[in-house]
Amino acid sequence: DGGITQSPKYLFRKEGQNVTLSCEQNLNHDAMYWYRQDPGQGLRLIYYSQIVNDFQKGDIAEGYSVSREKKESFPLTVTSAQKNPTAFYLCASSIDRWGLNYGYTFGSGTRLTVV
């Protein structure tokens, strides 16, 4: 079955460490997105990519980095510059980078905790 796989499900990070969250899709979707979810704030866009080797900052990109070397993969690195990284992270994809097809597919998320 096609879908989005996020790993790991739970991740613990020490202060000052970088960590990378994995997001893989086998849907042949062009566009991929990373959202951060905090209680009472809904989902906020971190980065998005419309095509391989290209990505744009979202609303809260500071302290995060991404790459899009392959169509099916869009890993997110949470750097030590991110002041409050404890959150739930959701990856999503969309078949169409122009917004003409409105369907989103979400992964099951990664819970990141700083210890």
Next chain:
Amino acid sequence: AQTVTQSQPEMSVQEAETVTLSCTYDTSESDYYLFWYKQPPSRQMILVIRQEAYKQQNATENRFSVNFQKAAKSFSLKISDSQLGDAAMYFCAYRSLHNQGGKLIFGQGTELSVKP
């Protein structure tokens, strides 16, 4: 910039009753999509219903329907015959049709509880 507001952090409904979740949005665009997503305790986001702004007819999906008021920029979700499985966090979301990469803008969410 577009914004989405859900003014009800929590709602409660009795099983088999009807409940309406509110959503308002702000945009200067005339063409866009609106969505309601459900997030159960598993945290998996599930699309409930979508509405194209150019369509005057309100979208319906089984027990779920919307009241889309374009001039008022309002997009409420009605759940009829509520079931225990409807208990979840519900998010309203906006998607521009202009070239913004297809990103979704979410409201803060409404947590719905269903009482047996």
